[in-house]
Amino acid sequence: MPASLRPILAAAFAAAMVMSSPAQAQDTADPNEVVATVNGTEITLxxxxxxxxxLPRQYDQFPPALLFQGIIDQLVQQTLLQQSFEGDLSLQSRILLENEERAVTAGEVIAQVMEGGVDEAELxxxxxxxxxxETGETEYRASHILVETEEEAQALVTKLEEEGADFAALARENSTGPSADAGGDLGWFGEGDMVEPFFEAVxxxxxxxxxxxxxxxFGWHVITLVETREKERPAFDTVRNELENQVREQMLTAHVEQLAENAKIDRADTSNINPEAINDPSLLEN
Structure with missing residues (x-):
């Protein structure tokens, strides 16, 4: 909803606060039921x-009865304003309407494609x-101590290797990283989960x-490798929803690609357009 319309709705809510209790709601509701008529124009449920x-989430605090009446009041006011309009819509308004219609219609098609059945074999x-x-991938569990300088890090290495200091205790005392309270423990991770120099050292x-x-x-690290393991394969049921979403997205991608293959799409030469133009809404003013 455009932000400029929300004050109208808020005012309607304030007025609705003094209303008497609404009549008992029906058990079933028909979205085509007319809730108001403005000069012959019907507003439906x-x-x-x-x-x-x-509506944004902050409107969840309002009881449904207040929202119901407030929204009706807003739609009545919008209809009155719409009916009073004379002349031609501005360029910006025409474009907004075209974009909105395009997006809503595309959303209908997306919903139809995504709601299609997913074959078990595909999953x-x-x-x-x-x-x-067998992934062949190794996961690592490591701990680290993060300090600001190489000298500090080297001094910690010396304490660990020559003096037999406890790694976790040194991490709690010296590390500036968020894992300090856990003795530097970083838990399990695999390749790509850590920055490259850190992972290569591990x-x-x-x-x-x-x-x-x-x-x-982030600074200078002293790292100890605790243990390694082969990356575990998750059970099928635990990732089923994730896989269904991926398959449906692939279905949508394939659908769009098929539409594009059968369409005549001409892309104009836009080299003469400064890309910064997209940040200038004043171009739509007329």
């Missing part, structure tokens, strides 16, 4: 529901592709080993 669905194939039986360690100081954009 469906119109009210559509406005309610588009199983997606599962096998994304989660192969992968080069044997369990129990301590790295030399490692520099990243």
């Amino acid at each position: 469906g119109h009210v529901i559509a406005v309610r669905a588009d 199983q194939a997606a599962y096998e592709e994304q989660y192969p039986d 992968a080069a360690l044997e369990p129990g080993g301590v790295s030399e100081p490692v520099e990243t954009q």
Whole structure:
């Protein structure tokens, strides 16, 4: 809903606060039921529901009875304003209407495609592709101590290797990272989960080993590798919803690609248009 219309709705809510209790609601509702008529133009329950669905979450605090009457009042006022309009819509308004119609219609098609049934064999194939039986990937559990300088990091390495200091205790005392309270424990992670210099240092360690100081954009790290394991394959049922969403997205992509293949699409040469023009709404003023 445009922000400029919300004060109208808020005022209607304030007026509705003094209303008497509404009549008993019907058990069933028909979205085509007319709730108001303005100079012959009908406003239906469906119109009210559509406005309610588009309201920001802060409106959830209002009881349904107040929202119901407030939205009707707003739609009546909007209809009056619409009927009083004379002349031609501005360029911006015409474009907004065209874009809105395009988006709503496209949304209908997207819903039809996405609601289509997903074949069980497709789900199983997606599962096998994304989660192969033997991934061959290793996961690492490591701890680290993060400090600001290489000198600080080297001093910590010396304490660990030559003095036998406790890694977790040093992390709690010295680390500036969020894992300090956990003794530097970072939990389990795999390749791509950590910045490259950090991960390379971890992968080069044997369990129990301590790295030399490692520099990243966060500072200097001293790392110890706790243990490793083969990446676990999740059970099919635990990722079923995720796989269904992926398959449906693929269905939508394939549908759009098919539409494009059968369409005549001419893309104009836009090299003469400054891309910054998209940030200038004054171009739509007339």
